Amino acid sequence: MAEMRAPRFEGKVALVTGGNGGIGLAAARAFAREGARVMIAARRRSQGDEAVESIRAAGGEAAFVETDVSDRDSVREMVRSCLGTFGRLDVAYNNAGITGHVTTEIADADEAMFDQVMAINVRGVWLSMKYEIPAILEAGGGAIVNCSSYAGLRGGPRSSAYYASKHAVLGMTKSVALEYAARGIRVNAVCPGLVMTDLIANNFAGAEEKLAMLTARIPMQRTGEPDEVADAVLWLASDESRLVTGIAMPIDGGTQV
Ligand SMILES: NC(=O)c1ccc[n+]([C@@H]2O[C@H](COP(=O)([O-])OP(=O)(O)OC[C@H]3O[C@@H](n4cnc5c(N)ncnc54)[C@H](O)[C@@H]3O)[C@@H](O)[C@H]2O)c1
Numbered sequence: 346m347a348e349m350r351a352p353r354f355e356g357k358v359a360l361v362t363g364g365n366g367g368i369g370l371a372a373a374r375a376f377a378r379e380g381a382r383v384m385i386a387a388r389r390r391s392q393g394d395e396a397v398e399s400i401r402a403a404g405g406e407a408a409f410v411e412t413d414v415s416d417r418d419s420v421r422e423m424v425r426s427c428l429g430t431f432g433r434l435d436v437a438y439n440n441a442g443i444t445g446h447v448t449t450e451i452a453d454a455d456e457a458m459f460d461q462v463m464a465i466n467v468r469g470v471w472l473s474m475k476y477e478i479p480a481i482l483e484a485g486g487g488a489i490v491n492c493s494s495y496a497g498l499r500g501g502p503r504s505s506a507y508y509a510s511k512h513a514v515l516g517m518t519k520s521v522a523l524e525y526a527a528r529g530i531r532v533n534a535v536c537p538g539l540v541m542t543d544l545i546a547n548n549f550a551g552a553e554e555k556l557a558m559l560t561a562r563i564p565m566q567r568t569g570e571p572d573e574v575a576d577a578v579l580w581l582a583s584d585e586s587r588l589v590t591g592i593a594m595p596i597d598g599g600t601q602v
Contacts, residue, residue, distance in 0.1 A: 357436060362386045362423075364383070367571055370571070372571075372575040376438075376582075377407055382407070414439075436487050445458045445507055447548055462506040466514065474521055487530060495601060526591075
């Protein structure tokens, strides 16, 4: 008989931003399956309540806090609410992000879109880490995983704001990893390739041929599933990766190779 493995996050509290859909929800569910109590922080309450229900129905423990990661007071409240509900914070997956308009060359792109992408993808991750870290230190150390993208590792036409924002996520990840390496907090990033979520479905609505062309360029010849990113997030958040900090891990079917 296979040896029983202890749940990797028993007794721990995990916070997931944008945890009410897509990759974030897959990660929230996976943390709960591995014994964590999970705080889901995202904008849409109805979707958040559904996410909490789905975790409870599977025997896990979760709560929702309405959060806009681009807003300082909201992010402070997110961490406060996590501590108020569960008493501690051990691991965080800073996943919330948007793409902006992905079909516009820079000369035609809109500044407001640039500001919004930066506010959510860059300031959102920065603020999340800023307020999570004191709570994680208080818990005796832990781990942060930030969501970058294959767009953080290379260039790509017609979405310069998104590509810039995901490069910035890696800059922050590496810098904050160095700041806290000696104090028990590891900080890493995942760089997913194309993963089938609402974000991608909406971006490619009416452009299915383009999606098929991009998929054909992926060495593994397929897009990813949210659970496949969640598995990597859990590894980076768990003690199994205890010697790993400051890395950008591609999860992309070979796209970076
Ligand atoms: N799907 C892909 O192919 C892919 C590839 C690489 C990276 N990513 C990244 O993965 C992350 C998750 O994307 P997804 O594909 O699951 O998309 P999604 O749109 O399904 O999920 C994004 C989540 O972020 C939340 N969010 C957006 N703005 C927010 C804000 N201001 N405050 C709080 N929450 C906010 C949304 O509510 C949603 O829950 C994003 O950072 C995205 O850039 C996705």
